[in-house]
Amino acid sequence: MTLAPPTGAAFDGFPRWSEPVEPYAAFPKVTLHDHLDGSLRPETLIELAGVHGVELPYDDPETLASWFTGEVSTPTISHWDEKFGLTTRVMQTEESIARVAREWVIEAAADGVIYGETRWAPEKHILGGLPLAVAVEAVAAGLAEGEAEVSAAGGHIRARQLLCGMRTSPLSFEIARLTASTYGKWGGSVAGFDIAGPEDGFPIRDHLDATTLLHREGIPYTIHTGEADGAHSVWETVHLAHALRLGHGTRVIEDVTLNGRPLSVRTAVKAVAAAREAGLAELVVGKTAQWVIDRRIPLEQCVTSNSKGGVVLGIENHPIDLLRELGFTLTINPDNRGMSKTSISREFRRIEGEFGWGVDEFTTAELAGVEATFLSRPERDALRTELLALIDDFSKVR
Numbered sequence: 258m259t260l261a262p263p264t265g266a267a268f269d270g271f272p273r274w275s276e277p278v279e280p281y282a283a284f285p286k287v288t289l290h291d292h293l294d295g296s297l298r299p300e301t302l303i304e305l306a307g308v309h310g311v312e313l314p315y316d317d318p319e320t321l322a323s324w325f326t327g328e329v330s331t332p333t334i335s336h337w338d339e340k341f342g343l344t345t346r347v348m349q350t351e352e353s354i355a356r357v358a359r360e361w362v363i364e365a366a367a368d369g370v371i372y373g374e375t376r377w378a379p380e381k382h383i384l385g386g387l388p389l390a391v392a393v394e395a396v397a398a399g400l401a402e403g404e405a406e407v408s409a410a411g412g413h414i415r416a417r418q419l420l421c422g423m424r425t426s427p428l429s430f431e432i433a434r435l436t437a438s439t440y441g442k443w444g445g446s447v448a449g450f451d452i453a454g455p456e457d458g459f460p461i462r463d464h465l466d467a468t469t470l471l472h473r474e475g476i477p478y479t480i481h482t483g484e485a486d487g488a489h490s491v492w493e494t495v496h497l498a499h500a501l502r503l504g505h506g507t508r509v510i511e512d513v514t515l516n517g518r519p520l521s522v523r524t525a526v527k528a529v530a531a532a533r534e535a536g537l538a539e540l541v542v543g544k545t546a547q548w549v550i551d552r553r554i555p556l557e558q559c560v561t562s563n564s565k566g567g568v569v570l571g572i573e574n575h576p577i578d579l580l581r582e583l584g585f586t587l588t589i590n591p592d593n594r595g596m597s598k599t600s601i602s603r604e605f606r607r608i609e610g611e612f613g614w615g616v617d618e619f620t621t622a623e624l625a626g627v628e629a630t631f632l633s634r635p636e637r638d639a640l641r642t643e644l645l646a647l648i649d650d651f652s653k654v655r
């Protein structure tokens with residue numbers, strides 16, 4: 258079995274956001290936290306902006322890509338929302354939505370992804386009058402096209418979509434209903450639901466009608482939490498909304514005390530290192546964090562995104578390795594390949610460089626990812642078998 262990312266007419270060889278020789282490009286992966294509208298190829302955005310009459314700040318792909326990653330202006334999470342506004346404005350027709358979905362699959366496959374869930378907010382794609390369900394069907398069509406193209410090029414990937422309600426919008430219940438009515442259609446394209454958007458000041462308790470509906474219907478959902486807000490936000494997500502996964506969940510670390518004082522996400526790594534250096538580092542896990550550990554609720558970790566978005570200052574200050582040490586169930590994700598200029602292969606390389614993770618740790622994370630997918634039990638069992646066989650091959654040729 259060949260493990261190199263598929264090549265051929267359908268591929269540029271490697272994902273746009275990755276260097277051509279990422280050491281982990283051929284390591285099989287699962288992607289769970291991966292925004293469709295945060296991953297547009299700059300070339301595609303430029304082309305679609307021309308078609309739809311949308312003005313861009315830059316019209317060459319390189320500069321545009323740098324603007325997205327914040328190399329041109331200060332990166333903050335609220336600023337990113339403007340950028341999402343730009344990408345979603347060019348995704349208002351079935352054709353443009355399907356194209357972006359198709360390309361998302363191809364780039365994911367080139368990054369070594371064998372199963373992926375991409376998330377997007379349907380309510381941001383109806384500015385041109387497109388019915389919500391038609392937009393969902395367009396994503397389903399694009400994902401299926403991408404799968405077929407990867408398959409024709411000798412690769413293999415399965416792609417699903419999660420529909421996002423927004424914390425800032427009153428439509429989350431409507432989107433939950435849309436999830437329920439499309440769940441299982443088009444070959445099971447719609448795999449679940451998410452709530453996204455600014456966290457601080459927009460509590461999840463305002464969206465419990467949406468999560469309760471899906472909980473009762475037996476439809477899985479994740480929720481963005483513990484990114485821009487702290488431990489209490491995670492508590493609401495876990496204990497009021499009963500999310501099956503935590504989108505980021507990074508600030509659950511703030512429910513851990515060091516020598517009696519709560520950790521802060523920004524200083525946790527350095528504080529623990531300093532305390533250990535001084536010979537006194539007593540870590541006590543709080544109730545919410547312990548619940549997340551004990552129930553094995555997966556954290557959708559997005560290390561580069563957290564660093565670029567200001568959750569932590571630099572990847573070296575990300576608590577991912579501390580979370581691993583404390584027993585959390587971790588998965589590795591790109592969040593927004595375009596806006597964070599990353600891929601999962603790149604995340605692997607960065608985590609390896611900062612924290613010394615290797616094949617064993619990445620295997621643990623990918624197995625956790627398989628278990629955390631919104632696939633059925635038999636599908637997860639089959640995916641685990643496929644993943645382990647590919648990791649075995651990866652290790653042999655390495």
Ligand SMILES: [Zn+2]
Binds near residue numbers: 481504592
């Ligand atoms: Zn996200």
